[in-house]
Amino acid sequence: MIDTFQIQSVDDFSGSLDNLGRPEAALAEKRAKSAEAQPLQEAEQAKAIADEQVAAPMSAIKNMTAVLPGMAGTLTRSSSWRCRPVATGHPPPCHRQSGRQAALVIAGIRE
Amino acid sequence: MTETLIPLFIALAGSEQPARRVWRIVINPFTQRAYPLSLASRQVSLTIEGISQNGIKPHLTGVAQVKVGGGADSVRRAAQRFLNQQDASDHYTQETLSGSLRSIVGTLTAESIIKDRASFATSVKEEAEHSMHNQGW
Numbered sequence: 001m002i003d004t005f006q007i008q009s010v011d012d013f014s015g016s017l018d019n020l021g022r023p024e025a026a027l028a029e030k031r032a033k034s035a036e037a038q039p040l041q042e043a044e045q046a047k048a049i050a051d052e053q054v055a056a057p058m059s060a061i062k063n064m065t066a067v068l069p070g071m072a073g074t075l076t077r078s079s080s081w082r083c084r085p086v087a088t089g090h091p092p093p094c095h096r097q098s099g100r101q102a103a104l105v106i107a108g109i110r111e
Numbered sequence: 112m113t114e115t116l117i118p119l120f121i122a123l124a125g126s127e128q129p130a131r132r133v134w135r136i137v138i139n140p141f142t143q144r145a146y147p148l149s150l151a152s153r154q155v156s157l158t159i160e161g162i163s164q165n166g167i168k169p170h171l172t173g174v175a176q177v178k179v180g181g182g183a184d185s186v187r188r189a190a191q192r193f194l195n196q197q198d199a200s201d202h203y204t205q206e207t208l209s210g211s212l213r214s215i216v217g218t219l220t221a222e223s224i225i226k227d228r229a230s231f232a233t234s235v236k237e238e239a240e241h242s243m244h245n246q247g248w
Binding site: 001002003013014016020 | 167
């Protein structure tokens, strides 16, 4: 009578058995790479959005900074009819006013 | 050695009379001969190359533990077949198991051989048991 019978090994010299599990191995590798790439992609997207949010106000500030000297000159010229030199030695009130307007414009941009 | 492991069998020389299991007997040296028959378990290794159902040629290695059956019928059958040629019994067992292994491999796919090795071994055992039972194993 046969007490026990065990298969010790199953080999294949043509390599067919080795290739049986290759599709599953490739699928597992693909899933692992995809799982790794997804958080990286999300992080890159979040970084790009954050950079864009920072870059838009900065470019507006740059543009306004380029425009402001001309605007200040315009303001000074437009109010020059009221801005006459006074012999008191103090700066004329129109200069203080145009400076205040420029500060208000910059504050508005920053907001 | 104990009596249960090596019972004594006698067979009449030159006659077709079946061997008899006895524990104590007087042997007539002119007409009778006595042989010990081991009931111990023995290990048989086998290696085959079969063809699976899907055409793959697997190279299988297996090992079996076999022994003469404990029943009186099995002992009598084994004594009748292998009493004075017990070395040949290993070869017989090996060939029987190899044949069963090949026939079962042909009915299974390579995937099922690998995935369910236990049921595969059970199928081989069941297949071989029938023919071995007739020989007292």
